[in-house]
Amino acid sequence: MLLIEAFKEFFILENIILIPIALIIGQVLGAIPGMSSIMAIAIVIPFTYGLSPVTAVTILMSFYKGGLSGGSIASILIGTPGTAAAAATTLDGYPLAKEGKAGKALEIAQVSSALGSLFSDVLLISIIGLMAQVAMNMTSPELLLIVAFAMLTVGSFSAGNPIKGILSALFGIFVAMLGPDPTTGLPRYSFGFVELEGKLDIVPVLLGILALGEIFSEVYNRKMEGKSGHLPKPKQKSDQHMTKQDFKDLSPTIVQSSAIGAFIGMMPGLGPTIGAFLAHRAAKRTAKDPEKLGKGSTAGVAAAEAGNNAVAGANLVPLFSFGIPGDAEAALVLGALMLHGIAVGPQLFTTDGPMLYGIFISLIVADIFLIFIGLYFVRYFSKPLTMISTKYLYPTIIILMLAGTYGVTRGMFGVGVLIVFGIIGFFMKRFGFSIPAFIIGFVLGGSLESWLQRSYVLVNNDIGVLTRPSFIITSLVLIGVLFVMTRVNSVAGDTKD
Amino acid sequence: MVSLKEKKLSYTLKGKLDGTFYQGLGTVIFGIVFMLVTPSQVKIYQGSDALSPRLIPYIILSLIVVCGVILMFQSLFKKPNLVAEVQEQIMIEDNSSDTTESKSITDLLIFIATPVFILFTAEHIGYTVIAIISLFILLMYYNVRPWYKALIVSLIVPICIELLYRTLGIYLPLGILENLIY
Numbered sequence: 001m002l003l004i005e006a007f008k009e010f011f012i013l014e015n016i017i018l019i020p021i022a023l024i025i026g027q028v029l030g031a032i033p034g035m036s037s038i039m040a041i042a043i044v045i046p047f048t049y050g051l052s053p054v055t056a057v058t059i060l061m062s063f064y065k066g067g068l069s070g071g072s073i074a075s076i077l078i079g080t081p082g083t084a085a086a087a088a089t090t091l092d093g094y095p096l097a098k099e100g101k102a103g104k105a106l107e108i109a110q111v112s113s114a115l116g117s118l119f120s121d122v123l124l125i126s127i128i129g130l131m132a133q134v135a136m137n138m139t140s141p142e143l144l145l146i147v148a149f150a151m152l153t154v155g156s157f158s159a160g161n162p163i164k165g166i167l168s169a170l171f172g173i174f175v176a177m178l179g180p181d182p183t184t185g186l187p188r189y190s191f192g193f194v195e196l197e198g199k200l201d202i203v204p205v206l207l208g209i210l211a212l213g214e215i216f217s218e219v220y221n222r223k224m225e226g227k228s229g230h231l232p233k234p235k236q237k238s239d240q241h242m243t244k245q246d247f248k249d250l251s252p253t254i255v256q257s258s259a260i261g262a263f264i265g266m267m268p269g270l271g272p273t274i275g276a277f278l279a280h281r282a283a284k285r286t287a288k289d290p291e292k293l294g295k296g297s298t299a300g301v302a303a304a305e306a307g308n309n310a311v312a313g314a315n316l317v318p319l320f321s322f323g324i325p326g327d328a329e330a331a332l333v334l335g336a337l338m339l340h341g342i343a344v345g346p347q348l349f350t351t352d353g354p355m356l357y358g359i360f361i362s363l364i365v366a367d368i369f370l371i372f373i374g375l376y377f378v379r380y381f382s383k384p385l386t387m388i389s390t391k392y393l394y395p396t397i398i399i400l401m402l403a404g405t406y407g408v409t410r411g412m413f414g415v416g417v418l419i420v421f422g423i424i425g426f427f428m429k430r431f432g433f434s435i436p437a438f439i440i441g442f443v444l445g446g447s448l449e450s451w452l453q454r455s456y457v458l459v460n461n462d463i464g465v466l467t468r469p470s471f472i473i474t475s476l477v478l479i480g481v482l483f484v485m486t487r488v489n490s491v492a493g494d495t496k497d
Numbered sequence: 498m499v500s501l502k503e504k505k506l507s508y509t510l511k512g513k514l515d516g517t518f519y520q521g522l523g524t525v526i527f528g529i530v531f532m533l534v535t536p537s538q539v540k541i542y543q544g545s546d547a548l549s550p551r552l553i554p555y556i557i558l559s560l561i562v563v564c565g566v567i568l569m570f571q572s573l574f575k576k577p578n579l580v581a582e583v584q585e586q587i588m589i590e591d592n593s594s595d596t597t598e599s600k601s602i603t604d605l606l607i608f609i610a611t612p613v614f615i616l617f618t619a620e621h622i623g624y625t626v627i628a629i630i631s632l633f634i635l636l637m638y639y640n641v642r643p644w645y646k647a648l649i650v651s652l653i654v655p656i657c658i659e660l661l662y663r664t665l666g667i668y669l670p671l672g673i674l675e676n677l678i679y
Contacts, residue, residue: 163571167524406670412620
């Protein structure tokens with residue numbers, strides 16, 4: 001019954017048309033060096049305001065998936081990763097292109113991306129119900145522990161200096177506290193400005209810190225030019241395409257890399273770049289030609305792409321089960337749902353089950369579209385994309401963002417907030433602070449405060465809650481996760497070096 | 498004899514360490530200033546059993562101050578990873594000169610000034626009009642030539658946004674055009 005309702009939510013003309021469009025636009029943006037998949041989904045958020053929640057999340061996730069797989073285009077054709085997550089693809093993709101095998105590398109990258117993403121989405125759907133059940137049985141102290149853990153780990157792992165990462169999360173929480181106090185309703189830190197008496201809108205803050213700050217940073221670093229490459233022509237027909245034999249040879253690598261990427265995706269703060277590098281490293285075990293890895297191996301391309309795309313679905317596991325976004329992309333999905341007045345967490349399974357499963361169906365359909373786009377269309381639009389100059393793009397995006405923010409906040413105050421957070425984002429990036437940690441602090445600041453208040457009352461009434469099995473088990477699991485994450489992060493660091 | 502490059506490196510490395518120190522100092526000042534204004538900015542509701550509304554802001558601000566102090570200590574006492582920093586510095590040295598640095602700052606200021614300009618003028622002049630003007634100036638500044646190419650892009654983007662928004666029922670400020678249209 002739930003599934004039928006979910007199909008009804010998803011199978012509307014709007015979704016079917018918008019998925020391939022969003023995937024292609026995501027690929028276009030991901031392919032342009034200087035654009036990032038996260039910037040792409042940040043820009044599109046205001047435009048999802050008038051759509052249904054399923055369509056909104058579908059578009060965002062299609063942008064994200066498209067952006068991640070599009071990042072490989074520039075990596076392969078010009079040796080410059082379109083996104084940070086595609087950096088590992090450059091190691092093998094560009095050497096392959098220089099051998100005249102750009103077409104093959106592109107198709108392998110696209111198919112591996114789509115399969116990695118599909119693996120991750122199937123995993124998400126399989127375990128999310130169980131995870132949500134666990135979350136439903138948790139009380140405020142355990143949830144407080146998990147949210148604090150997520151913030152600390154995202155902060156520590158996403159900034160070079162862990163203290164700066166933790167500081168970023170704290171700044172995010174502090175910004176979330178501006179506005180009315182949850183218990184008394186009295187304004188905090190409004191300094192007499194009426195506009196500051198309410199909570200800051202999520203869209204201008206996210207858009208400012210992520211997209212506008214990124215543009216300021218790129219402009220400052222003078223990355224305003226396009227770059228094109230001159231690659232040799234393919235020597236034989238099979239150099240242009242992924243053959244059945246290629247697929248057969250690469251299947252074990254794709255499955256292994258997808259599993260690694262999905263595991264990384266579920267860990268808060270690790271993200272697709274680490275997923276890609278770890279999968280690339282692990283490919284030595286399954287690749288037919290391990291000695292060629294890093295010098296122009298198809299297995300290297302498949303591993304990196306399956307590894308980074310498998311992060312995309314799995315990072316929704318902590319979001320939909322605990323209401324905790326594991327990274328900035330998941331925080332953006334959370335932001336889009338909040339824009340529609342939907343509180344994300346385990347209760348969604350009972351309150352908005354059809355919508356949630358509608359979103360899951362859309363993820364799978366997007367993966368299938370991605371395979372077809374990768375196999376039949378990418379080759380036609382990939383080359384010109386890498387030549388688009390950001391000197392056209394950035395000014396245009398600024399105009400789009402300002403209009404988008406005005407549209408969502410219906411006032412110039414929101415535009416002001418966007419600019420202020422754009423400047424803050426620029427300085428945070430410049431001085432090595434963690435933007436994902438800030439965002440997670442900002443979106444979870446409110447929940448953290450209410451769980452802290454409830455936990456205080458609970459512990460005050462009965463200190464025994466801290467010795468309950470659920471609290472102890474949660475603490476032990478988190479310690480275990482922290483250990484694994486530290487290990488994974490150091491291995492990924494070695495691989496990148 | 499210390500070479501000029503080494504001198505430059507030691508100068509910039511010192512600058513980098515000081516940078517972390519000042520970031521820590523700025524953070525500490527931020528935390529203390531907000532702690533000082535908290536009593537006037539966060540009112541207490543008498544007669545409530547709940548936690549004081551000032552408690553959590555104080556906890557967060559205290560942690561910010563503590564982290565700021567740690568950053569300062571890190572800068573003062575932590576042995577820097579000299580090899581990595583020297584490598585990074587050489588890359589920066591190779592890619593930058595005083596001219597490109599000042600050009601970067603100018604570019605950044607222009608990119609910041611553009612949205613600020615739109616923010617303050619959009620309600621008076623109209624979003625689309627001001628966006629066309631700003632976009633054209635930006636594209637010309639970034640050497641988009643011939644000029645009509647910049648003009649076409651500057652006209653198409655804001656007009657498409659305006660039309661898209663009107664279709665979605667969202668109305669951007671019209672400014673002076675309001676009297677002409679209505």
